[in-house]
Amino acid sequence: MRRYGILSAGFLALALATGCAREKPRYNGIDVTGAAIGPDFRLLDPEGKWRSLSEFRGQYVMLFFGFTQCPDVCPTSLARAAVVRNKLDAEGIRVQVVFVTVDPERDTPQLLREYTKAFDPSFLGLRGDPTLTRETAAAFRIAYEKVPTGKSYTMNHTALTYIFDKQGRPRLAMGHNQTPEQYADDIRTLDRSGS
Numbered sequence: 001m002r003r004y005g006i007l008s009a010g011f012l013a014l015a016l017a018t019g020c021a022r023e024k025p026r027y028n029g030i031d032v033t034g035a036a037i038g039p040d041f042r043l044l045d046p047e048g049k050w051r052s053l054s055e056f057r058g059q060y061v062m063l064f065f066g067f068t069q070c071p072d073v074c075p076t077s078l079a080r081a082a083v084v085r086n087k088l089d090a091e092g093i094r095v096q097v098v099f100v101t102v103d104p105e106r107d108t109p110q111l112l113r114e115y116t117k118a119f120d121p122s123f124l125g126l127r128g129d130p131t132l133t134r135e136t137a138a139a140f141r142i143a144y145e146k147v148p149t150g151k152s153y154t155m156n157h158t159a160l161t162y163i164f165d166k167q168g169r170p171r172l173a174m175g176h177n178q179t180p181e182q183y184a185d186d187i188r189t190l191d192r193s194g195s
Contacts, residue, residue, distance in 0.1 A: 028182035029172035043126035046113035061164040067103035083180040102144040
């Protein structure tokens with residue numbers, strides 16, 4: 001009996017020392033903590049000012065790549081992001097939504113400004129030239145391609161939203177099929193974990 005008591009005490013001490021007693025947070029999205037995503041970008045806002053992810057330290061960032069003529073995924077994602085900010089109540093102001101166009105050929109600065117502001121005045125649309133767009137998308141593991149449609153074209157692209165913590169680290173990849181409640185819950189979980 002005494003031997004099992006000593007072993008049990010030893011296992012408990014080991015569990016506490018290795019952090020087993022502390023449960024890892026559970027997320028609705030995919031935990032990408034430590035993944036080689038980004039870590040930053042340098043793109044132009046509609047006013048012609050260079051912007052970077054690092055300037056949003058102290059805020060959560062929801063980063064999405066898309067294009068303004070997207071028929072469903074992009075408007076749905078931005079509308080959902082507006083709902084997420086509202087669901088977070090006063091904490092919503094600590095969430096910056098950034099939309100990066102993968103179609104700089106058509107997404108002019110003025111169009112990008114009008115498009116993002118239609119969802120929420122705080123949303124920021126960013127763009128680069130074709131080369132910078134390609135490099136930025138690759139750094140954030142976003143795939144996209146131009147697909148001819150008669151006399152015009154559309155863009156196929158990765159439909160996910162990254163959530164970065166207040167230190168600017170990529171933490172979550174959220175799917176297009178996830179609800180605003182799931183997004184908001186994951187941001188609250190990050191907040192409770194001190195991220």
